[in-house]
Amino acid sequence: MIHIHFIINPISGSGKNKLSEAFLGNYFSKDKYSITVKISEYKRYAISLTEESIREKAEVIVACGGDGTINEVASALVNTGILLGIIPMGSGNGLASNLKIPKKLEKAIGVILKNKSVPIDVGRVNDSYFFSNTGFGFDASVIKNYEASQRRSLLTYVKASLQSFKEYHRQDEIVIEINGTTQMVNPFLIFVSNSNVMGYGMSLTPKASLQDGLLNVVIVPQLAWKMLVFGLLMLLKKPEFLLEFHCYQTKRIDIFRKTGTDFQAQIDGELLCISSPRVFITL
Numbered sequence: 053m054i055h056i057h058f059i060i061n062p063i064s065g066s067g068k069n070k071l072s073e074a075f076l077g078n079y080f081s082k083d084k085y086s087i088t089v090k091i092s093e094y095k096r097y098a099i100s101l102t103e104e105s106i107r108e109k110a111e112v113i114v115a116c117g118g119d120g121t122i123n124e125v126a127s128a129l130v131n132t133g134i135l136l137g138i139i140p141m142g143s144g145n146g147l148a149s150n151l152k153i154p155k156k157l158e159k160a161i162g163v164i165l166k167n168k169s170v171p172i173d174v175g176r177v178n179d180s181y182f183f184s185n186t187g188f189g190f191d192a193s194v195i196k197n198y199e200a201s202q203r204r205s206l207l208t209y210v211k212a213s214l215q216s217f218k219e220y221h222r223q224d225e226i227v228i229e230i231n232g233t234t235q236m237v238n239p240f241l242i243f244v245s246n247s248n249v250m251g252y253g254m255s256l257t258p259k260a261s262l263q264d265g266l267l268n269v270v271i272v273p274q275l276a277w278k279m280l281v282f283g284l285l286m287l288l289k290k291p292e293f294l295l296e297f298h299c300y301q302t303k304r305i306d307i308f309r310k311t312g313t314d315f316q317a318q319i320d321g322e323l324l325c326i327s328s329p330r331v332f333i334t335l
């Protein structure tokens with residue numbers, strides 16, 4: 053008997069999913085699987101639900117939602133040896149796209165039934181894990197505006213990006229240490245990715261691999277009017293055509309703020325305020 057738990061985020065994506073214990077019972081036979089379904093009720097609740105499932109001796113825990121839900125479930129699973137399953141029900145579904153997990157519910161269930169697992173790298177930003185990507189500067193500002201809107205869709209994401217372009221103002225200079233080199237920059241964007249998809253099929257790091265033991269880092273300096281060119285190239289999936297686009301591969305990047313006491317970051321598409329002037333991003 054395999055004890056499999058499903059942790060569902062009811063508001064992810066369009067918020068209209070048909071996942072229920074009865075529905076899952078059509079695919080997971082009672083003689084082979086014992087199913088438990090849990091519904092997340094608020095932000096970060098999936099972490100406590102996962103911890104509870106670990107205590108209940110679940111053998112597979114399936115995150116049913118988008119990158120934010122996967123982050124909450126997977127963060128509790130790191131180093132437990134318990135298998136993570138994914139049913140992509142989010143808006144962007146970046147990590148599921150990279151792992152080639154189909155968006156169609158029945159097909160995603162089919163992947164879990166095959167019981168084939170792959171190990172993936174896990175990134176860290178100070179005390180928080182990330183599985184897909186993390187970002188600072190413009191990237192965090194977009195997520196802030198995206199979270200403030202009621203809907204989760206590509207259109208909302210584009211609107212949040214345009215609003216961030218309008219509001220964006222120069223940040224204080226920061227120091228970045230990467231691959232033994234220190235640089236003082238005033239970046240428009242710092243993006244660190246484990247995955248080759250950001251969500252909605254877009255990517256700033258198409259060559260990133262979840263299994264190569266490396267983080268792919270993109271640093272874009274202040275662009276003034278060229279921000280619009282960058283936005284366009286992003287939509288065309290060719291951001292590397294921008295001359296100011298710098299890409300690195302590393303196991304670690306350190307960021308220090310000379311003035312100010314905290315950093316605003318996005319971690320797997322969720323906003324996080326880091327109350328420290330120093331950020332260490334590692335694998």
Ligand SMILES: Nc1ncnc2c1ncn2[C@@H]1O[C@H](COP(=O)(O)OP(=O)(O)OP(=O)(O)O)[C@@H](O)[C@H]1O
Pocket residue numbers: 061062063064065066092093094095096097117118119120121122124141142143144145146204251320321322
């Ligand atoms: N019942 C709930 N009510 C409100 N928010 C919730 C609830 N359950 C979970 N959340 C929060 O919803 C947020 C969004 O979840 P998630 O990232 O899975 O969906 P998404 O944004 O639609 O997908 P993606 O990140 O792939 O674009 C997460 O921060 C999560 O903590």
